[in-house]
Amino acid sequence: MHVVAEGSGPPVVLSAGLAMAWFDWDAVAGLLVAAGRTVVRFDRPGHGLSAPAVRPPSAAGEADRIAGLLDALGLGGARVTVAGHSIAGFHAEAFARLYPGRTAAVVLVDGSVEERPRTLLPAIVRTGAARALGRAVTAAGLPAALGPGIRRAVVRASRAGGGQEPAGSGREDPAPRDLVRRCYRTGRVWRGALLENSSYLDVAAEVLALRAEHPLTAPATVLAGYDGTARGPALAWLARQAELADRIGARFEVADPADHLVMLDRPHQVARAVLTASDPGPEGTARA
Incomplete structure (x- = not known):
């Protein structure tokens, strides 16, 4: 598994979305390192420079992967802030629910949302x-x-x-x-x-089951991308992100203007959300 760890201070794990790579976090990672954080980025199997994937992922398996990675880096005793983009939001939330004692905060960066995942084929x-x-x-x-x-x-x-x-x-x-x-x-x-x-909906269903069985005890932030237009799809996605935040008890923040790749459009806001995630402050929506 390809891993990049840099900086010093409280650890932060950054996990990219489907078909993305560690370098898509470059701007955010630089800001976090400058702010005194140990930043860990990694490529899941078949992504970036990691070895080929041999099996489809699961939410619990990806949570275990993050835990094992931190152990291998000597960070097993530290509470970590985990930020996941898109589908990796499922993995970050799973880690926070399955490893509450190791989680300082969780940030879902325009994370995937599936209210009622259903699969048609085995x-x-x-x-x-x-x-x-x-x-x-x-x-x-x-x-x-x-x-x-x-x-x-x-x-x-x-x-x-x-x-x-x-x-x-x-x-x-x-x-x-x-x-x-x-x-x-x-x-x-x-x-x-x-x-x-191919396992996207299975992972989504697994996260829904985890929500019923494992409380989310760490502070959470949902950072949604919004391009600032009045287009129906953009507003509908924003509403689903707000509902997700309400469902898991997270702080809701809007990155505007930003599309799905929030870490490229608004790296300073993503870094700020990560830095303040463990101290969410007053409830409600924040815009920047």
Whole structure:
């Protein structure tokens, strides 16, 4: 597993969303290190520079992975703030619920929300289809030919204004091109993303079950991205994020303007949310 640990002080774990990598947290990590935090970033199997994924993930398994990582780094005795983006929000919440004595706070950065997850096909069928598609895509040479370009296009579309602003508008992919090529030209990353996506609804259902069985005792923050428009989908997503915060008893904060990749659009706000997560202050919505 590829891990980057830097800085000193109270530990923070940053976990990226589906098909993202450790370097997508670069700006946030730099701010946190400067503020006196030990920042731990890692790539889940099949992501970034980590070894290929061999099995679909589970919420409990990812929580255990974070705990094991902290143990390996000699941070097992410290309370940690865990921040998860998108699907990794499920993993961060699972860690906070399963390891309450090791959690200082949890921050869900535009985290995934599934109120009633339902799967139409058995897990073995979905997993098998994901593996087959991953092998076919790799054999066809698509990652090598198109991988970095797809990554850049998806990042641009997932940033505030990315769907409307022209190239060169400041909403491009800030990741180093050599690292993007190194990661996204390989079939390993695309196979890992497909496999993780195949179990998305299973992980969501598992988190719902954990909420019923394991209270969330650590302070929590839901940081939602909002692009500032009056478009229906944007407002509906904001409402779902607010409902999530209410459901788990978290502080709700809006990052505006920001799209799904909040850590790229509003790194200072993400860093501030992490730094203040264990001291949430008055209840209610904060905008910045």
